[in-house]
Amino acid sequence: GQQLNQSPQSMFIQEGEDVSMNCTSSSIFNTWLWYKQDPGEGPVLLIALYKAGELTSNGRLTAQFGITRKDSFLNISASIPSDVGIYFCAGSNLEYGNKLVFGAGTILRVKS
Amino acid sequence: SAVISQKPSRDICQRGTSLTIQCQVDSQVTMMFWYRQQPGQSLTLIATANQGSEATYESGFVIDKFPISRPNLTFSTLTVSNMSPEDSSIYLCSVGQGYEQYFGPGTRLTVT
Numbered sequence: 001g002q003q004l005n006q007s008p009q010s011m012f013i014q015e016g017e018d019v020s021m022n023c024t025s026s027s028i029f030n031t032w033l034w035y036k037q038d039p040g041e042g043p044v045l046l047i048a049l050y051k052a053g054e055l056t057s058n059g060r061l062t063a064q065f066g067i068t069r070k071d072s073f074l075n076i077s078a079s080i081p082s083d084v085g086i087y088f089c090a091g092s093n094l095e096y097g098n099k100l101v102f103g104a105g106t107i108l109r110v111k112s
Numbered sequence: 113s114a115v116i117s118q119k120p121s122r123d124i125c126q127r128g129t130s131l132t133i134q135c136q137v138d139s140q141v142t143m144m145f146w147y148r149q150q151p152g153q154s155l156t157l158i159a160t161a162n163q164g165s166e167a168t169y170e171s172g173f174v175i176d177k178f179p180i181s182r183p184n185l186t187f188s189t190l191t192v193s194n195m196s197p198e199d200s201s202i203y204l205c206s207v208g209q210g211y212e213q214y215f216g217p218g219t220r221l222t223v224t
Binding site: 030035040041042043044050088092098100102103104 | 153218
């Protein structure tokens with residue numbers, strides 16, 4: 001089946017630092033989505049990307065849809081304690097009937 | 113985005129029993145999905161809940177184990193049947209809006 005390789009698996013950073021995580025695949029995707037999941041909650045959609053090369057921001061978050069359509073990255077600037085959580089990338093394409101394929105997640109821990 | 117609620121939020125069940133999880137959306141939606149998230153893992157799609165017809169199951173999931181109902185465009189249920197400890201997971205419903213999906217808060221199931 002289709003797989004998304006998400007890295008890093010976990011991060012432990014200082015408050016105020018910038019964070020970067022990415023997802024890659026051997027398949028082409030039409031849509032890339034980035035979610036954040038807090039403990040005991042469902043994933044919350046942060047950013048949606050629809051075009052190759054697209055760069056989209058949501059507050060301190062910035063995500064890009066890779067030119068090859070096989071990758072995406074998410075940046076968080078000036079991290080704060082509430083950024084703690086698990087970040088998932090997800091992609092969809094016609095081959096998979098536009099259903100979502102999820103990455104394994106990046107666990108973000110912030111040292112205050 | 114749609115507001116999604118799930119019941120129960122958590123449960124502890126005996127092996128061999130069944131649990132039905134409800135998902136309610138505050139607006140009519142065409143696409144509803146059920147996911148499983150095993151401890152420390154990413155999300156895995158169980159099935160697409162189709163209104164007025166049988167659900168479409170992903171590889172590795174069968175109707176006898178995970179029967180799904182979708183009586184209208186705002187409600188769906190997932191039953192976890194004949195439970196074993198391996199079924200201990202978070203079960204999440206989601207709704208599709210365009211190419212995006214929005215998730216409910218999840219049901220945390222522990223099977224003893």
